[in-house]
Structures are given as structure tokens and as C-alpha cells.
Amino acid sequence: MSDKIDIRTLRGNVESINALPTVPSTLRRISVMMEKPSIGLDELGRLISNDPALTVRILKMINSAAYGFPGRISSVSHATMLLGLSVIKGLLIGVSVFELMEKTMIGLWEHSLGCTVVTRMIAQKKGLKEPEEVSVCGLLHDIGKAVLMLQYAEAYDKAMQKAEKDGINIHEAEIDYFMVNHAEVGHWLVQKWHFPMNLVETIRYHHHPNLSKQSPMETAIVHVADVLVRAKGVGYPGDLVVPAVHPAAWEMLNLSDNDIGDILRNLEDAASFARETI
Amino acid sequence: MPKVSVEDLKPGMKLAKPLSRGNMVLLGEGTVLNETWIARIGDMGIEAIFVEGPSEQPVPKEEAIRQLDERFRNVLSQPYMNRIKKMVKEHIEGLYV
Known part of the structure; x- marks a missing residue:
């Protein structure tokens, strides 16, 4: 189809997100910094501390129900020590990208925060060592949607309309306009930003958790969290229907009725928190 | 709550x-x-x-259940989706007690 965007051009555009005039300067600075192969915690801490608005947003996130340190962390340096490099990087990208997106795709922030809460809860229930790292995967799993929307607002709008009209999922509708879906797009970006392998894989395969080789557990968690958040109807991920859960991923996590009830109750808080942070 | x-x-x-x-x-x-x-x-x-007590819900219960049915309309024959829907339905109903 002639109005489709060629994949190589698409990837080039996505990866040069810094050059976009519509990208706010904070996000541009963060993106440039993340492209460096090695970046220290102190450097990131300075970047956050020098921006009062960013400091407030990051501390609000960490002290929220989504991160499970309610009311305890009052400084950026404390936060960086406690959470470590990849979590802080993820939070930085998360708050700067999604706050921007909330203006154009209402509800994606709420959906993403819902997934943050649910991924962390499942990771804890399954005894994973770093539940905060997994919850960053939940926060960023749809970053590809935010970036596509930023660069191709008109085409993305059409994809969302198609998804609603045909009663299909947005990742299916995207193929018609971009030849790839947001999962692929998101994985290009986090790879470019030198995020750890588990984050790259969970983003790339959150609709096809069976394909994950390095982090099958984390990918299954993000996949199931996405389904549960949609099932509950928290936020707006770009379509109106719940996709089927991948049976192997569901079986791997083996959640009890109690676990699911617990998750749904906590999602109520996440939804109200999302509205407060905007 | x-x-x-x-x-x-x-x-x-x-x-x-x-x-x-x-x-x-x-x-x-x-x-x-x-x-x-x-x-x-x-x-x-x-x-x-x-605080204790029922939360105020943005839509009436019947509407919340109708939206739930809509969301699940494609996937009820798929494995585990009935169980997930049933649990969400029970949760939603609990919000209106």
C-alpha cells in the first residue's frame, strides 16, 4: 500500500526522536544522555535535581502505590541509591514521555500506571528479586504507542479509529499503517537508550510472550498485567477490546483467585493516582 | 473504600x-x-x-457490566478468559455494595 510508511524510514525517525521539534526539551536532554553507552547514577541524579518539576514528578511516582515506598523517599539521591540505575532511567523516560502523551492520547498514562502496579504485584507474588525493575517494564511497555503518536499523529489516529470500528486490538490495526506494531517500535527505542535486556524483551514481546528467550517470566508478567488492566477497563490503551491471554504465560504465573482479587483491588488505587499525577 | x-x-x-x-x-x-x-x-x-465505605463509582452498575461484556466480546471462547471475566465481574459488583 502506497500510504504505508517504509520500515527503515520509520525506524530512522523513531530513533532520531531528539530532532523532533515537538519533543519538549526535558525529554530531549534525557534522550541524548541515555544514548551514551555508560552513564552514572550521579549524573542522572544531577539531571533530575536540576529540574524542580522533574524532581517532584519522580518523587511522586516513587512514593506512590505503584512503587511501594509510600511517603518514605524525600530526596533524589535517596531514590537513586534505593532503586538503582535502570529503574531511575525507566522512571525518567516514563514520566517525561507519558505526561506529554496524556494531552493527545487520553488514558495511556492511566493504562501504563495500572500496568506498573500490576507487574510489581505479580513480581512480588512470584518472588522475583527485583520487583521494581519489572514494574518499569510495565510502565514503559507501550512507549512505542507514545512515540508513534508523537511522530505520526494523523496515521495513529486512523489506526485507533480502525481498531475501535473493527473491534480489533490496536497492535493489529497499527500493522495496516506502519507495517510494524508499537511493541517493535518501543524496543528500537529502549535498545538505543541502552536499557537492560529484560526491559528490551518485555517491551518487544508483550503481545507474544512465547517468543521471549532471555526473560520469559518478566515478559509473561507484563503480558498478563496488560490483559488484567484492560479487563478491568483502567485507562485507554488505544482500543476497546480485551485481547486473549496467552495460555502458556497465564499458566506460568499460575495466579490464584485471591491473587487476582488482590490485584483488582489495588488497581482501584492506581487509577485514582494516575488522575492525581496529571 | x-x-x-x-x-x-x-x-x-x-x-x-x-x-x-x-x-x-x-x-x-x-x-x-x-x-x-x-x-x-x-x-x-x-x-x-x-476512608471506609463504598467508593463513588463514575457509572451505574448496569453500565459498568455492559462495558465489561463489550470489552470481552471477542475472547470468551479463548482459554482462561471466562475465568478472568468472572473475577472482574465479581470485583465490579463488589464496588456497588
């Missing part, structure tokens, strides 16, 4: 979760609020707290 902002707190409301700062519990779960407590909570810069 609704989250109520400090301006809307009224004497007689009961805390649904303990109110804590750091590791210190300030008011225990089940504390009945009076004017003094409400003023202190405001002074501490706390924005909202959880």
Missing part, C-alpha cells in the same frame, strides 16, 4: 488504612476522625486518605 481529599473529610469518617509517615503510624486503621484530626492531617500536607 474511597480516597477522600482532605477538604472533603468530615468528622465521623473512619480510616480504612493506617495513616503513616515513613515507618511511623500516626493514626491506626479504624480511627474515627474528628475536627482536630482532620486539621492535623491537613497541616501535615497530606492530600487525600482512604
